[in-house]
Amino acid sequence: MPFGPFEIVMLAVLALLIFFMFRNSRKRQAQARELQSQVVAGAEVMTNFGVYGTILSIDDEENKVLLETVPGTILTVHRQTIARVVTPTEFEEAEEAAGVTAATDSDPEFGERLAADSDSTPESKKSDD
Structure with missing residues (x-):
């Protein structure tokens, strides 16, 4: 039974797929061994x-x-x-x-109000009216 060009290409693709599957498996095993040695x-x-x-x-x-x-x-x-x-x-x-x-010295504490411009505060706007 002779193989045609289509069958040969399909067998080559299958062989390539199997090669890459084994290669990736070995890489993952090596990475797992390296990780376990560092843990x-x-x-x-x-x-x-x-x-x-x-x-x-x-x-x-x-x-x-x-x-x-x-x-x-x-x-x-x-x-x-x-x-x-x-x-x-x-x-x-x-x-x-x-x-x-990390909190720095310039950061306000929780609930602390920051000093704002006197022109933008609501109290200064009410006194101008």
Whole structure:
């Protein structure tokens, strides 16, 4: 049974598809091994659901990680939910993207009124009438 040009092209495309599937699988396995080697106590990490925190301890038998998100708040998550290890610059960029900024001395406190021009205050407009 001779193969025509269409069958040869289809077999070549199938072989190429299989090659790329195996290649991507190996890449993902290598990335997973690299991530697991970086996941140690004290590392700053981000979970799959977007929570940033510091690893306190890892239980290899039960695949549990104790993650401190803010001082005093400890979460227990599955080890596979750790998406990546975050470097300090990535952590600061994520805080900026979320709108979390450190308060400076020039920022008003909650409920504090800012001094405005005397011409634009309602009291000065009433006295001009």
